[in-house]
Amino acid sequence: MSSPLVYLYVPGDRPERFGKATTSGTDAVVLDLEDAVPVAAKDSARIAVGTWLEKRDRAGVPTWVRVNPGAELLDDLTMAVRCGADGIWLPKCDDRATLDRVDRMLTDLEAAEGRPRTPVSPLIETGAGLVNAPAIASGPRVEFVQIGEVDLAADLGVSAVVGDELLWARSHVVAASAAARIRPPLAAASPVIDDPASFETETRQLTGLGFFGRACIHPRQIVSARSGLAPTAAEVDAALDVLAAFDAAGLGAATDSAGRLIDEAVARIARRTLARRF
Structure with a gap:
């Protein structure tokens, strides 16, 4: 396998789960400083993530950090680069200008800390981001694109994602990734935890649409994700x-x-x- 397929989110304010996540069977871990962390816990979560990153076994699975897009962005990026994160997940990415700004920030941080180039995966979660998907996919450092489907559905005013409501959005992001000659987009996370058959079926459908890999929010989704991603005999x-x-x-x-x-x-x-x- 040349690229990770299964990415497991872990809340950044739950350090007791970080090590367990790396042995869960996932291909990569995403330590989440954004939606999974209450506002009051942002600073302590950043410290916990940085402390763990510095001490982790670097021979283990890759570990990315989902940063906050607002006032905490620079602090989150500084910690991630200084402590050796393998990549950045950038939520609420609405345009190419955001990626250009993050690229400049990371370039300065990498030079100051003596760190290698850090890849970025932007999450498209608004109508503006969706319209600008081709420019986002071709932005600096972008390894692959994702859709934050719950946020996108809310911004578009469509119903809860239970069928084909986001079909055009999904296909648009797949096409934008192909046009930019980057890895196909990662299939979005799902709140479905206790229905493995449904999660597997959805994963297989998303794979058929052109997605490559799946984000998971719970270790119980990993087996179903793998089953849905894997080709049949x-x-x-x-x-x-x-x-x-x-x-x-x-x-x-x-x-x-x-x-x-x-x-x-x-x-x-x-x-x-x-x-x-x-």
């Missing part, structure tokens, strides 16, 4: 068949064992299918 066999025929043809046009035409686009789909294996 038949899909794996078909992908291997496609790539074997394509390679045998010298990466030119070929046919698979069923006589179907294979070109580079078909091979790309097959590679992406295999990238979802665990």
